Amino acid sequence: MTVRGPQEVQTFLDHHLPGTRVHILDRSTATAVEAATAVGCPLGAIVKSLLFMADEDPRLVLVAGDRKADQRLLAALWGISRKRIRIADPETVLRVTGFEIGGVPPVAHATSLEVWIDASLARYETLWAAAGARNALFPISFADLVRITGGRVAEFTTEATPEGQQG
Numbered sequence: 001m002t003v004r005g006p007q008e009v010q011t012f013l014d015h016h017l018p019g020t021r022v023h024i025l026d027r028s029t030a031t032a033v034e035a036a037t038a039v040g041c042p043l044g045a046i047v048k049s050l051l052f053m054a055d056e057d058p059r060l061v062l063v064a065g066d067r068k069a070d071q072r073l074l075a076a077l078w079g080i081s082r083k084r085i086r087i088a089d090p091e092t093v094l095r096v097t098g099f100e101i102g103g104v105p106p107v108a109h110a111t112s113l114e115v116w117i118d119a120s121l122a123r124y125e126t127l128w129a130a131a132g133a134r135n136a137l138f139p140i141s142f143a144d145l146v147r148i149t150g151g152r153v154a155e156f157t158t159e160a161t162p163e164g165q166q167g
Helices: 006-016 032-039 070-077 091-095 119-123 140-148 162-166
Strands: 046-054 057-064 066-069 085-087 114-118 127-130 136-140 152-154 155-158
Touching: 006 046, 006 136, 032 046, 032 114, 046 091, 057 066, 057 091, 057 119, 057 127, 057 140, 066 070, 070 119, 114 119, 114 140, 119 140, 119 152, 127 140, 127 155
Parallel strands: 046 127, 057 114, 114 152
Antiparallel strands: 046 057, 046 085, 066 155, 127 136
């Protein structure tokens, strides 16, 4: 499988959100803390793209950088047992999205994905999301994030502890 990168994200943005540019930085943006530091924004304005498996069904979950996905809340939203939900391993993330962990964007995936968006992201005027590499981000508004991902907005997160803010 060919690994996707920032160019695929830029191509998607050119089509769906003209004028939005991918920013390639000279430092890591692979974690929410690193990304917030790199662009000088609040931790909560970073969009973490997390791939969960509901049995064998992949679902992309977009979470604010200062929050963590609560599997019990996701299970309730998805109408399944919490035991049937797990975070995808790196190989599955690459196979399903086409992107490596640390650079998974909310768009331009190798396969079509059901997307769920953390309602708490609406707190910020400008969000920053990964753009296909461990040093690439793009800015986006909450409304545009919802529109271009086709995601469903819901409350399924809890406050992250300092250790939980790394992903």
